[in-house]
Amino acid sequence: MAFVLTSPAFANGDVLPQAQVYNGMGENGQNLSPALQWQGAPQGTRSFVVTVYDPDAPTGSGWWHWVVANIPPTTTSLPEGAGSGRAGLPADAIQVRTDFGTPGYGGAAPPAGRVHRYVFTVYALDVPKLDVTPDVSPALVGFMVHHHQLGAASLTALYGRAQR
Template identity: 55%
Template sequence: MLTAGAAEAADFTVTSPDFAGGQVQQAQFAAGMGCIGKNLSPAITWANAPEGTKSFVVTLYDKDAPTGSGWWHWVAIDIPADVTALDGGAGSDISKMPAGAVTIANDAGQRGFGGACPPEGEVHDYTITVKALSVEKLPVPPEASPALVGFVSNMNTLASATISARGSR
């Protein structure tokens, strides 16, 4: 049986032209560590956030990274509720992020987007997640880890939408 909340959450969607066809585009690959890309964060659009949404969290995660815990490429919090898209490259140049948004350090220790760079011969799944939150400001410190952001945001999530693409070199 679906409840009204579940029906609303089912309508929340995220899309990215840079994940079209299920493949990470070359521009979203790192420009270093053996990868030849532009290190540009993907363009992302979301729609149909549930009523009561006060902010968004956007993440890009590689569950296949050979770390034992995956790899957080991008974590942005406190994106205002009236924002429904991030331009391509916004995470790479955080001055292009919406006013009020906060970028958390990724697993490379850099604030902003860090491009894909799987080991040669491996195919990795990269997942963009947008969470609609019930709070305007996520109660985490500026130096929070991506894992802490995930934990606290999950406690405040009204709905979540994901899109994935594969990348290899």
């Protein structure tokens, strides 16, 4: 079985629903992390990391919208709003700082003019946890994931605003 990530909120290549759009920076979304489910994790998976990344952000380095580490290997889903202050994250999971400057989910809020890709990824790791705190950068988590990754599954949503 292939390692697969899905969401009941959108299919791969769909427009990101308003529920998952940021509330601020010119947007009026609900800023809720979407429900996510995964299956087919590689044998030997000891934990998961979930990320949301916009490679099209005009920063030179993209934009990290959500990073959750230390998800137990028995977890195969997160409910809507788990990264937005609602219940649903496993007890040992840690949300780290995003490019909004704080831990937790930050929805889509691209500048006007083009459609951006929002890449949701779940990584299967060969370690039970990463040594991270909520104030570490997504780049540090990415470095650690690179060294412990057994597999990854991604789902991409699109979102943009017309030029004003």
